[in-house]
Amino acid sequence: MAFLQIADLSATYGRSPVLSGVSLAVEKGEVLSLIGPSGSGKSTLLRVLIGLLPPQAGSVTLAGQRVDYAVPAALRALRGRCAIVFQQYNLFQNMTVLNNVMVAPLKIKRRPRPEVEEEARALLGKVGLSAKLHAHPSELSGGQQQRVAIARALAVKPELLLLDEVTSALDPELVQEVLDIIRLLAQEHMTMIAVSHEMGFVREIATKVALMSEGTVVEIGTPAEIFDAPRSERARAFISKIIRAH
Amino acid sequence: MGYTLQYGQVYHYIPYLLGGAWISLQIAFLCFCGGIAIGMLNAVALAFGNRLAAGVARAYVTFFTNTPGLVQIYFIYYALPDLHIVLDSVHAVVLGITLNAGGYLALILRSGFLSVPVNEIDAGVTLGMTRLMLLRYVIVPHMIGVLYPAIGNKFILMVLGTAVAGVFGVEDLMGRTINANAESFRSIELLSITAAIYVAMTICATIALSGVGMALLRRRVRFAG
Ligand SMILES: Nc1ncnc2c1ncn2[C@@H]1O[C@H](COP(=O)(O)OP(=O)(O)O)[C@@H](O)[C@H]1O
Ligand SMILES: [Mg+2]
Numbered sequence: 001m002a003f004l005q006i007a008d009l010s011a012t013y014g015r016s017p018v019l020s021g022v023s024l025a026v027e028k029g030e031v032l033s034l035i036g037p038s039g040s041g042k043s044t045l046l047r048v049l050i051g052l053l054p055p056q057a058g059s060v061t062l063a064g065q066r067v068d069y070a071v072p073a074a075l076r077a078l079r080g081r082c083a084i085v086f087q088q089y090n091l092f093q094n095m096t097v098l099n100n101v102m103v104a105p106l107k108i109k110r111r112p113r114p115e116v117e118e119e120a121r122a123l124l125g126k127v128g129l130s131a132k133l134h135a136h137p138s139e140l141s142g143g144q145q146q147r148v149a150i151a152r153a154l155a156v157k158p159e160l161l162l163l164d165e166v167t168s169a170l171d172p173e174l175v176q177e178v179l180d181i182i183r184l185l186a187q188e189h190m191t192m193i194a195v196s197h198e199m200g201f202v203r204e205i206a207t208k209v210a211l212m213s214e215g216t217v218v219e220i221g222t223p224a225e226i227f228d229a230p231r232s233e234r235a236r237a238f239i240s241k242i243i244r245a246h
Numbered sequence: 247m248g249y250t251l252q253y254g255q256v257y258h259y260i261p262y263l264l265g266g267a268w269i270s271l272q273i274a275f276l277c278f279c280g281g282i283a284i285g286m287l288n289a290v291a292l293a294f295g296n297r298l299a300a301g302v303a304r305a306y307v308t309f310f311t312n313t314p315g316l317v318q319i320y321f322i323y324y325a326l327p328d329l330h331i332v333l334d335s336v337h338a339v340v341l342g343i344t345l346n347a348g349g350y351l352a353l354i355l356r357s358g359f360l361s362v363p364v365n366e367i368d369a370g371v372t373l374g375m376t377r378l379m380l381l382r383y384v385i386v387p388h389m390i391g392v393l394y395p396a397i398g399n400k401f402i403l404m405v406l407g408t409a410v411a412g413v414f415g416v417e418d419l420m421g422r423t424i425n426a427n428a429e430s431f432r433s434i435e436l437l438s439i440t441a442a443i444y445v446a447m448t449i450c451a452t453i454a455l456s457g458v459g460m461a462l463l464r465r466r467v468r469f470a471g
Binding site: 050051052076079080083084086088090091092093094095103104107108109149152156 | 363365366368369370371372373374375379383384387388390391
């Protein structure tokens with residue numbers, strides 16, 4: 001069985017179905033890119049995976065263990081192995097950059113402070129923010145904030161990293177500095193699911209691309225298969241749209 | 247109609263007036279604390295209470311924010327004795343300003359309760375925070391950040407608002423100004439000194455508040471006015 005196995009996953013917001021019968025498999029070290037039109041359920045899928053929205057049906061199996069989203073202990077365990085980076089960064093505005101990165105290992109995992117601080121400084125160095133340790137998020141550019149958010153996610157040492165359109169809120173000149181870090185993570189074989197429409201980037205780092213439409217996965221394959229030879233009409237229409245947009 | 251400014255004749259009132267200013271600050275602080283307590287009860291009822299609690303709170307807030315504060319104190323001082331509730335002027339004024347502030351502070355506090363940092367909560371939850379941690383590290387700091395400037399401004403307005411006490415013979419800054427004026431008739435000199443003392447009080451209060459705010463939020467909080 002794959003490292004992450006999603007089978008027949010469904011979810012609803014209130015009454016309206018948002019995900020229906022999503023099945024996907026991600027191997028360790030793989031980078032799965034989720035693409036698809038706005039509203040097709042990409043963010044919702046990530047939110048279900050990390051336990052922000054309870055699934056209605058179906059199953060998620062991580063490292064051979066089925067995740068029971070109704071059990072708090074199972075959720076806690078999940079959040080120790082899985083982290084997410086949001087489109088809008090979602091940094092804690094009342095904490096410094098360093099505290100944003102330290103809060104989870106220090107307060108949630110209750111690890112000793114010297115060790116946590118050393119790791120946090122190293123992570124912030126890795127994302128190029130050693131000079132901003134004591135700044136507040138509101139004093140940073142969007143690209144810098146998103147790099148803090150990546151460092152914060154990495155601080156829990158996740159085995160699976162979820163990225164939800166992490167560059168789409170950024171000014172064009174700031175996109176690259178964030179993509180560079182994700183590229184570095186891919187080279188380090190971090191397992192990732194990344195919602196992204198940066199076509200060139202997806203081609204470069206994704207091992208697999210899944211196209212979503214109306215709450216379900218309509219096509220899955222290598223970047224070349226999806227972008228150069230889409231099989232379904234829906235996929236062809238969407239791909240030609242994002243190619244034109246770039 | 248020549249008027250010769252003769253500050254020399256009123257300088258000896260300055261210590262007396264400063265003593266009044268100290269009383270004004272004490273009244274403001276007392277009323278502010280009481281107002282926060284009443285405002286908190288009302289805000290909780292408005293934001294989270296059942297229909298009855300919310301209704302009572304809404305009636306309270308509507309009454310106290312839609313009638314003049316002066317009328318409210320007049321009522322307490324002159325009308326309540328007819329119902330055999332007799333308060334001296336200081337107590338009547340403090341009670342009146344407190345009840346009035348409770349109405350305004352309820353609205354301010356409610357706005358804080360209703361401003362929920364949804365994105366930050368999502369981040370906290372996915373990092374594994376418990377409800378208590380979310381409150382402590384995310385929700386309460388956010389509320390303080392939202393509320394502190396508005397509450398600080400309200401406090402400064404209350405310092406100035408205590409001048410109403412003078413009307414009822416309380417020896418606050420305004421009351422002592424009225425007394426000194428009755429004795430010396432140097433209105434322009436006295437009132438200009440009194441105005442300067444009020445300005446100094448609000449400047450001190452503003453500096454103190456932003457100092458506390460900086461310590462509280464570890465960043466600059468700006469106050470309007
Ligand atoms: N909080 C919410 N409440 C109700 N409906 C929502 C909410 N968030 C998203 N939706 C709906 O769910 C569908 C999928 O949304 P989303 O997962 O955000 O799509 P994508 O990320 O692919 O753009 C959309 O139809 C959207 O309107
Ligand atoms: Mg989305």
